[in-house]
Amino acid sequence: MHHQLLNQLRSIVGKENFLDSEEDKLVYAYDGTPLIQHKPEAILLPRNAEEISHILKLANAEHFNVVPRGSGTGLSGGSVPVENSIVILMNRWNKLIEIDRDNLTAWVEPGVVTASLHAEVEKLGLFYPPDPGSQNICTIGGNVAENAGGLRGLKYGVTKNYIMGIEMVMPDGEIVRNGGKNVKDVAGYNLRDLIVGSEGTLGIFTKVLVKLIPRPETSKTLLAFFNHISAAAQTVSDIIASHIIPCTVEFLDNTTIRSVEAYSHIGLPVTAQALLLLEVDGYEEVVKRDAEKIHAICVRNGASGVKIAADQAEAISLKEARRTAFSALARVKPTTILEDATVPRSNLAILVEKIDAIARKYNLSIGNFGHAGDGNLHPTCLTDERDQDEIHRVEKAFDEIYDETLKLGGTITGEHGVGLAKRQFLEKMIEVPALEVMRKIKRALDPNNILNPGKIFTHAPKCEGKLPANLDEQAIL
């Protein structure tokens, strides 16, 4: 990027909010996604919506790319810079603007950390359910961009179910506000549902209005261990069939159990083939009754052990341990490649078996964990990026895993987004006409393709072997 242009950008945000040292470029080249990185030309920390608007207008005029970023914990490369791009860093926008206790809403800035929103609203007896694995550091802006899920998705849904309004800067620099505190509002197109999950390609958020609900009175957390994965899967089906909707039903396989235990030392049985972490919440009487029923269902399905958390502290430590699953798996091998295959709940056990078979076929070590209640699985390949032959087998294996996922009526990503990491699978998943509608929307709102380009959509159909040169822009980390 020309230094004159960089100077122009510097003068928009002020020199203290403009970073372009080699060191800064290096550390904003990645997010939480393995194997993908690319250095930006500069990192800007805008102070208000007008500055963002100014930057985007300049981007259209001067043809450079803009990539928004929160804490950089995404798992699909959504905030990884692309060629000729600057990063807009939003993590300092961390004010909780208003909690409206009458309308049960909160206006927040996009850089508010999800867990701190939880803490603030819970002080008032309110509740914001979406709780992604990285909730202690990920931001609301990133959650909205990726339509993040979490452990409580089964009962409470995901981020999109809690977004009532968004103020944002559109790719052309216009500042647009849509949605509001009305529970019912059918005036015009529902823009906010288009924006949630747009992966930073349709606008940069400056304010978000979230929906709150009353905080559940109490909760109970159970752990159940099984000698066979199928028994765990049957347990989940039976729980749902008996009309209990737990807020959390998490599944860990043996590889994951061992890794998590090595980190957290909470006494998980390392020989168990499957573990279910279940939580029910609500009114005391209901919670008690549901927990007893779940306990009985686990036993009936041959659980080798069922444990009920003694208190909140133990429940929290169990859930925190589950949140570390992805990172804990990195203890086993140098490189951890995480996927996000999701199928209708009833097909989850079949998918797990298929993945096991594929792992054996390609001689790979794949750990499985995920949100069993949602059918959202995170098969995680434990490998070594320096072993080219193995990495090639990993690619083939994941191709097959996604084929199986789609055959089972599933999706290539349940909660991480497409980003850079999964775009080559998108065409397998979405039919050409529908995909074209999406591309048209992107073209209409961002005709110069300056906002987070290269994410979600590939420029060309996927081909076997090496990607075309213009796509192969990310160096291997």
Added chain:
Amino acid sequence: MHCGLCLPVCPTYALTGLEKNSPRGRIRMIRAVADGELSLTGNFKESINFCLNCQACVTACPAGVQYGQLVEAAQLHIEADNRAKGKSSWIKRFSLDWVFSDLKRLRFIGKLMRGYQRAGLESFIQRVGILKLFSIKLHELSYMAPPVPARRSLHINKQRAPFTKKDIRVGLLPGCVQDVFFRDVNQDTVDVLNLNGYDLFIPEKDYCCGSVHGHNGNLDMARQLARKSIDVYDAAGVDYVVMNSAGCGAYMKEYGHLLADDPIYAERAVKFASRVKDISEILAEQGWIAPTKSITGKVTYHEPCHLVHTQKISHQPRELIAGIPGITFVELPEATWCCGSAGIYNITRFEDAMQVLERKMNNIRNSGAEYVVTGNPGCMIQLMFGAKKYEVPVQILHPVSLLNQAYRQEV
């Protein structure tokens, strides 16, 4: 693995919100330097030197990344480069090369300070603010030193007979900073161990663990001190070496690593390290006599980084405190967050250390505690200073001192 789960626990990331000041960013830069992709730039040095080395990120890392070792290697590399270029800061060279290189000099400084404090010179100079003429930092720093007690030798109080007898011989290491500023903590340690029936070995000469040297680039000196300690305590035939300074204990537990390439000492060092115990650790393992007389007051516990993150000791000191009748124990919010003392960080990076300290003191104020208990002399100095600077009405105590206060009432 670069998932970012280390970010929320990093004090310097919390202060700046910038990736280069996070563990994840530092690791990426260290890797770039190691790969020859980045040279030892000023920005790189600044990011690394800004790190408190509190190792909260190591505790937080599910993947088990050993950040501490990486950043320490980087710090050694940087210090060597600075010295080669004659750019090492005077305050660092003075404290490391002169004060800490010989315990006699530290004692001497301690004596000077005691004289200076007792003659009323300290409060005079601080009131007049004469040091501001030289440097504002020096003026502020002058408030940091706690009162230096008179030097008495450690003694086993014969009037206070042990409650029980144990067949365990333990050695004490009185330490450097602890011994100058917190002589009473050492005496409390002697009393508590004696009352709990341990057979005590107190070396006639003083020995230093070598951590200050090791952490700041003088590995030869650190190894020499480590070998000396191993000789002395091995010869005394102790079962354990008991520490009341988290920083020293943490370092001595790493002697195996420090002397791994030493043909004579490597094996002995591993054995020695396995015998090093924090005072709260050994009491929790072996059991201790619960005091019967009560102490009233609201007490909270600040976790020294070198106990919780390095030695993974966290519940033991709380159990000691909770075992004292009459005490109301309150949890300190963010108890595991660094206080900013961090070795000599509060001297070499005073302004940054103060920002970290302010957060800690706000948490202490909000806890409403009258006593803050913590088991590391560096933390004690920093928190005492914080209480003065931010006007928080608390007393800072070592857990062993609180326990001995309770015991003392029984005699």
